Structures are given as structure tokens and as C-alpha cells.
Amino acid sequence: MDYDKQILSTSDQTDSNRTNKLYLQCKVCESDGAQIHYGGLCCVSCKMFFRRNANFDLNTHQCVFKEKCDITILSRRACRYCRLQKCFTIGMQRELLRASHNRRGILNEKIISSSNIISSIDLLRNDRSLLTDEQRCHLSNIINIYDTKSPVNHIRHLLSSESKHPMKMRLKMAKTNILEIILSMYQGILPFIETLPEFQTMKHYDQCELIERNLSYVGGFNGIIVFRDAEVPISTAFKNGFPSVYGSTIVDDSVIIARRTDNDVTLIKLLIPILLFSTSCYINIPSNVNNNYQLDEIEMNSIFFNTKRLFDIQNTYIEIMFKYMIYRFGYNEASLRFAALIKSFLDQSKCILKAAEVESHDQLIQTIVKDTETALQFQNESME
Secondary structure, eight states: OHHHHHHHHHHHHHHHHHHHHHHOOOTTTOOSSOEEETTEEEOHHHHHHHHHHTTOOTTSOOOTTTTOOOOOTTTTTTOHHHHHHHHHHTTOOHHHHHHHHHHHTTHHHHOOOGGGOOOHHHHHHHHHHOOOHHHHHHHHHHHHHHHHHOSHHHHHHHHHHHHTSOHHHHHHHHHHHHHHHHHHHHHHHHHHHHHSHHHHTSOHHHHHHHHHHHHHHHHHHHHHHHHHHHTGGGSHIIIIIHHHHHOHHHHHHHHHHHHHSOSOHHHHHHHHHHHHTSSOOOOOOOTTOOOTTSOOHHHHHSOOTTHHHHHHHHHHHHHHHHHHHHHHHOHHHHHHHHHHHHHHHHHHHHHHHHHTTSHHHHHHHHHHHHHHHHHHHHHHHHHO
């Protein structure tokens, strides 16, 4: 009887140990099923990651996100630097990795590691979720260029100056100021565009073609960030000047779209080059719109002369953007957010199309496009 109890007790203890092992959390990515590997409590995935990356030199590389990556089961493939750093932090050691290899000796030659057998789906997931060093650098440069060239400070100064005047004066200035803000919004995107290396290497004709086709919509979408950061919607210029120029319908639609658009401004900054390097951002041209800055229907539907080059550039930026989104949100949420972002752009494009019916807006865009083309031509001539 006592013997049976002892067997039952041993069996219960074994089951308990198995359960505890199953629910031990990985100290790197917080997934379940962790055990001690190379001196640290981690899951099998992080163990294999450490084996492959233990000799990665952290001193000669850096994290593009300033070593603030949150390593979880969803984002663990996003940043090799921070994941490896966390492996060392929890006590994993290179020396134990070497010792393990030495113990196996000849057996290593006979055993095929399961980590080397990767299904096509896993390969795709790994490729999309891990930014390369070059992509991290590219991402960092895009954000830095955008922030450096942003017109937000100029618009804030304009609104600050406006707020110092009496209310009656502010109401009189509202219409003029909102047009000045819109002008700054569109002009402010141009230095960012012109600094992109892919744009700089294009021929003058192709540069002008992209500006003509896409500036109106890309610049308008950029306005979501600018208006948010400069706090334009709470200003007198917006509340009174915007409706007087564009009408209440466009104002209401713009506010709804801005509220619905993703709060991660990095996504919008990354989407801007993708939209710029498009054959055309046009969605529809109503017959009653007489906006001279836009191309006629035949030109609008024509194939861009260097379409293949545009697709290659777009793919570069899309890959960076989607890898960043997977790092931030995981695969499922990244897909949903990307779809929502595209919807926001299309909705915003409809507002811009309506705004094209406003003569003052139409003239403003015409002026910006012509001035930009003249400036680009001057730059190209000076370089020759």
C-alpha cells in the first residue's frame, strides 16, 4: 500500500515538474516552455537564435531604435541587436556555447539540426520581420530627413503670432493664414522629396513627372502629420479660415480622416516615399473640375516611362515599412494597420479632389508645381 502511494506520489511530482517546465517563461521573449540553455532561462527559439548569433559584434553595430526595442514573442525577430543584448543580460554565455559544441564533437557531423530545415512560410516570416543593417540605416535616414525638413516649426510660429492679436483681427487673418499653412504644408514636403537619394538619381523629366502626378495627393496626405504636430485644428485659422476657403464638408471629412489615421507617425513618413514613387496617385477626375496643374486623362493613364525603376524603389520602401510594422505590432495587426493606412490615404485623396474645385487651392498647387519644376531644372543645369 505504501509502495503504491509512493509510486503515485512520484508520478504526481513528475507531472508537476513537466507542467512547471511547460509554463516557465523565456526571459528573452516571454514565451512559455523555457529551460536553461547556455546559462540563461530561454525558449528553444531564443536558444537557436543565440547559437546562430553569439559571435555577432555588438560593438560595431547599433540598434536603429536606440536600444529601446521591446522583445516579445511577436517582435523577437525584428531586432537582432536588442535580442542578443537581452540574451547576454539574462546570463547566456558564448563560452558555454563553445563547450556544448566541443562535447558533441563528431556527433555534430551526423545530426541535422531542425533549425536548418526551414519551411517556405517560416523563411518568408523571418525575411519580413528582420530589418537588415542597411534597412535600419535607411529607415533612420528617412525619419531624420523628414523631421529636419518638416514645416511644423514654421507653422507653429505663424499660429503663435496669430494668437497674439485680438480676436477680431484673428478672424480677419484666418483665411489668409490657412492658405499660408496649406502652402507651407505642400512646400514643406518638397525638400524631403528632393533629398531622397532615389529621387536625386532620376532624370529631370522623370522628377517633374512625379511631382506633377503625385504632389497634390502626397502633400495632402502629409498634412495629417503637419496638422497634428503643429496643432492646427485648435487654431482660429483652422476653425474659421478652413471652412471659409474649402467649405464645411471638406473640413468635417478631413477631421474624421485625421482622427482615424494611425497615430504612429513613422508609418506615414514611410508611406510618403511609397506613394511618391508611384506611376500615379490619381483616383478619379470629375468632368466639372478644371484644375490646370493636373495632367489630362491620356497623360494621367499613360505608363510612366521608367515604371520598372519605380516598382523597384517602391519595393524597397514597402519592405522596410512592413518589417518596421511587424517589429512594432506583430504580423496580424501589421496587416490590418497597413490596410487601414491605405484606406486613410484614399479617403484623404477624395478630400483633395474636392479641394481642387476651389480656385484658390488650384492656383496654389499650380504655383508650387511650376516653381518646383523650375528649381529642379536649375539644379540639373548647375550640375552639368
